[in-house]
Amino acid sequence: MDSDTANMVAHWSKALKASDREAFKNIFNHFYAMLLAYASRILESREAAKDVVQEAFITLWNHRDTVDPDRSIKSLLYRIVYTRCLNQIRDRRLVGFDEENYENLMGSENSEPDIMNENMGIQELLEKIVSRLPERQREALLLSRQEGLTHDEIADIMECKPATVNNHITGAMKNLRVYLKDMNIEGYQ
Amino acid sequence: MKNEKYFIPADIERWISEQDPEDQEIYRKLWLETGELPASAPDVSEDELNEAYAAVSSILFEDSNQNKPEYRGTNSELTGRSQLYYWAAAAVLTIAASLGYMLYITGSIDVNAAYGEQVSYVFTDGSSVDLNSGSSISFRRSFSSSVRHVTLNGEAFFEIGEDSRPFIVETHNAMVKVMGTSFNVRSRQDQAEDETSVVISDGEVEFYPRARPDNSVLLKPGQLSRLKELSERPTEPEEATVERFLAWRQGGLFFNDQPLELIFSEIERRFDARIEANPEAIQNQRFSVLYSRPESAERVLRDICEENMLTMNVIGENQFEIY
Numbered sequence: 001m002d003s004d005t006a007n008m009v010a011h012w013s014k015a016l017k018a019s020d021r022e023a024f025k026n027i028f029n030h031f032y033a034m035l036l037a038y039a040s041r042i043l044e045s046r047e048a049a050k051d052v053v054q055e056a057f058i059t060l061w062n063h064r065d066t067v068d069p070d071r072s073i074k075s076l077l078y079r080i081v082y083t084r085c086l087n088q089i090r091d092r093r094l095v096g097f098d099e100e101n102y103e104n105l106m107g108s109e110n111s112e113p114d115i116m117n118e119n120m121g122i123q124e125l126l127e128k129i130v131s132r133l134p135e136r137q138r139e140a141l142l143l144s145r146q147e148g149l150t151h152d153e154i155a156d157i158m159e160c161k162p163a164t165v166n167n168h169i170t171g172a173m174k175n176l177r178v179y180l181k182d183m184n185i186e187g188y189q
Numbered sequence: 190m191k192n193e194k195y196f197i198p199a200d201i202e203r204w205i206s207e208q209d210p211e212d213q214e215i216y217r218k219l220w221l222e223t224g225e226l227p228a229s230a231p232d233v234s235e236d237e238l239n240e241a242y243a244a245v246s247s248i249l250f251e252d253s254n255q256n257k258p259e260y261r262g263t264n265s266e267l268t269g270r271s272q273l274y275y276w277a278a279a280a281v282l283t284i285a286a287s288l289g290y291m292l293y294i295t296g297s298i299d300v301n302a303a304y305g306e307q308v309s310y311v312f313t314d315g316s317s318v319d320l321n322s323g324s325s326i327s328f329r330r331s332f333s334s335s336v337r338h339v340t341l342n343g344e345a346f347f348e349i350g351e352d353s354r355p356f357i358v359e360t361h362n363a364m365v366k367v368m369g370t371s372f373n374v375r376s377r378q379d380q381a382e383d384e385t386s387v388v389i390s391d392g393e394v395e396f397y398p399r400a401r402p403d404n405s406v407l408l409k410p411g412q413l414s415r416l417k418e419l420s421e422r423p424t425e426p427e428e429a430t431v432e433r434f435l436a437w438r439q440g441g442l443f444f445n446d447q448p449l450e451l452i453f454s455e456i457e458r459r460f461d462a463r464i465e466a467n468p469e470a471i472q473n474q475r476f477s478v479l480y481s482r483p484e485s486a487e488r489v490l491r492d493i494c495e496e497n498m499l500t501m502n503v504i505g506e507n508q509f510e511i512y
Contacts, residue, residue: 025242028241029238029242033233050241054241062311066435066439177212188215
C-alpha cells in the first residue's frame with residue numbers, strides 16, 4: 001500500500017467507527033477482491049470464499065465501534081477471513097463436504113504427486129512445493145510473498161508474535177530449499 | 190515496515206546472513222522467486238462487486254421493521270427479489286452455521302457456540318450478539334410486538350438497537366432488561382460458578398432476579414453487578430474495567446482473583462480442551478490471569494501451573510492432567 005492509499009484507509013476506518021455507511025462501502029470496494037482471492041486460495045472454492053468474505057464484512061460492521069483506529073483494518077479483515085476459512089475447512093472435515101454445493105472447485109488438494117516433473121517452470125514447481133508445506137509455514141509465507149503483508153500484519157492475522165512469523169517464513173524457506181536441492185533444480189543444487 | 194516484492198525485510202535478511210555462506214545467495218534468490226508466485230486474484234467484475242455489496246448491505250441496513258421472509262430449505266423456487274433475500278438469509282445463516290449451528294424448530298431458533306468456537310449473530314431487528322465458547326441463546330423466530338426476548342446460557346456480548354420494545358435477556362437466575370445499549374452478560378451454572386454477571390459498555394440496563402423484578406438495580410456504562418445463585422437481589426453496581434470483561438471478544442482471557450476451577454472450565458470452553466485437575470490440589474486456590482491473545486491452552490496452563498506450583502502433563506491432544 002502506498003501512503004496515499006494508507007491514509008485513505010485510515011480515514012475510512014475512523015469514519016467507520018462513527019457508523020459511516022459510505023466509509024463502509026469504500027472499505028468493502030477496496031478490499032473485497034483481494035480478500036476473495038485470498039479466501040478462494042485457502043478454500044479452493046470461489047463460492048465458499050464469497051460467503052466467508054461477506055461474513056467478514058458483516059462482522060466488521062457489527063464490531064465497528066471496537067475497531068482500533070491505530071491498527072490495520074486490512075489485517076483485521078484478513079484475520080477474520082483466515083479464521084473463518086480454517087473453521088470452514090474443519091467443519092468440512094467434520095460433516096463430509098458436499099462438493100456439489102460449490103461450483104468452481106479450483107482443483108483439489110488431494111490430486112497427489114503426479115504433480116512434479118522436471119519440465120515445469122520454477123514458478124509452477126514452487127507453487128506445488130509451497131502447497132505441501134506445513135500449514136502455518138505456508139500461510140505465513142504466502143501472506144508475506146503473495147499478499148505482500150508485513151511481518152507485523154501477518155502476526156496480527158495469525159495471532160502470534162512477529163518473531164514467530166519470522167520463524168514460520170524462514171522454516172518455509174529452509175523446507176523449500178531442501179525440496180529444490182533434492183530435486184536437483186538448476187541453481188538450487 | 191514496507192514489504193515490496195523485491196525488498197528483503199530486516200528479520201529475513203538477518204536470518205539469511207546466519208546461514209551457510211554458499212546458501213545465502215540461494216535464499217535471496219528463493220525470496221525473490223516466491224515473490225513472483227502468481228497471486229490467485231480472481232477478476233471481480235463491477236456487477237459482481239455490486240451484487241456482493243447488496244447482499245451484505247441488505248443484511249446490515251435493512252429497515253428493521255420490515256419482516257424478513259421465512260427461510261426455506263431449498264432455493265429452487267426463489268427468484269428475483271426473494272433471491273436477494275435468500276442470499277441475505279443464507280449469509281446470516283452461514284455466520285451461525287460456520288461456527289456453531291442453528292436449529293430451526295417450530296418458531297424457535299437456537300444459536301450455539303461450541304467449545305473452542307465463538308459465534309456472532311445478527312437478529313432480525315439489527316441487534317447483534319457475540320457468543321463466547323460453550324454458550325448458547327434461544328429465541329422465537331420473530332420477536333413479539335411487545336418484547337424482544339432471548340434466553341442465554343453462557344456468556345455473550347449484546348449490542349441492542351433502539352426500538353420501542355424492550356430487549357430482555359433471561360439467564361438461569363436473572364433477567365437483564367434494556368431499551369438500546371451494549372453490554373456483556375455472563376451466566377455460568379456449573380460446579381465452579383453459579384451466578385449471572387452483567388457489565389455495561391453503553392446505555393442503561395435493568396438487572397434483576399427472575400422472580401423478583403421489583404429488586405432491580407440500574408446499571409450505567411462502566412458498571413458491573415452480579416447475582417449469585419438464588420439470591421434475592423443483585424450486588425450494588427460497582428465500577429469495572431469494561432475492556433477486560435470484553436477481552437474474550439478479541440480472543441483475550443481475563444480473570445481477576447478467580448478460583449482455579451473456574452479458570453480451568455473457561456480454558457476448556459475456549460480451547461475445546463479437557464482438563465483433569467486433582468480437586469485437592471487446586472482446592473481454594475485463586476488466581477488472576479490477563480492474556481490479550483493466548484496462543485494455546487497448553488501455554489496458558491503451563492504458566493498457571495508454574496505460578497501455582499502444580500504439575501501438568503499433556504495426556505492427549507488438548508488434554509491435560511494437573512495435580
